[in-house]
Amino acid sequence: MNLYIRYFDKETLVNNVEQAIDFIGSIPEIGMNPELEADIREYADSNVYYPKRYKIRPRVYFIIIKTEAATMIDFKEKRAVHQVSPVEKRELTSPSIVRLSESALGWYEGDILFKRVMQVPGTGKFQYFDTRFVADCKAESGIDCYNRIVEYLRSRVDDRSQFPSAKGKNFKFHFLGQCK
Template identity: 65%
Template sequence: MNLYLRYFDKETLVHDVDDAIDFLASIQEIGMNPDLEADIRDYVASDVYYPKRYKIRPRVYFIIIKTEAPTMLDFKQKKALRSNPANVSNPDQRDFVPTVVSKLAEQRSGWYEGSLDFKRVVMIPGTCKHEYRDTHFVAACKANSGLDCYNRIVEYLKERVDNRSQFPSSKGKNFKFTYLGLWK
């Protein structure tokens, strides 16, 4: 396990924690002390692979990244990304993690249940003024994808609510959909 360290334009790739501490001690602004040294040793010994950021003063940090890259060039070219043990046969192939956009666009004809939280314009009877109210709407509809479900729900609501109502993005947290199954 190697360590990449960077503080502004000063950077290095070291092979053990002692070299990392020597590098940081050589930078006077960091102010290496026993507490910082102990924290760095704990981080290196842990199973955590996330980069670690240390605050020097407000808005000034140095970072440490665990890597398996043998050289700085390999690290810069991202040739030593941690591979998934299940994917050892082909390390260049990474697992596909579905995103919100890819789930929305996935073509799958059938019944969908979509729920939408939107700002609906309603009139207050006593004052005849209008206000926005948070409204939750759930519908089951025939659609070809999650995005098609969203479009059908919004189209339906636009015909029935005040045109000043505000609808969220299909990619946001205010729209959720579930595939219910094929239609007959």
């Protein structure tokens, strides 16, 4: 695996982490330090293929990209693009998103944080308030639990209330057990 590094008009394609650290260390504006060096080594050893961006100062970054290109020309012409296998796609998918669609009929505890529209006493104006709602419901999966909770709330709160995505951080669920 090779590393492509770019800082403004300075760029290189290196074969290993040591060469990458030497190149970055040769640019005085970046200021190589032990934390940056450790982070670059960790990125190079990981199985993550997305580009890594490092902030130097406000609106100034340098990037590192993992590539299988052997030469700069191959990299520039995108001849050695890394193909993600189905196994890697599964590993990169968030475990909570995978769990969301797993089918298991039973009781679920769903916890949702949504924006509820309520009238402010005294002013008569409406305002959004963060509202947490926790419920136990019988469902077939995590997404079914989400849908049941949102359906219940839509019939009981103002239509302008906003509900988060089931895949986001504002919805959590736990499988409590199978139903009889």
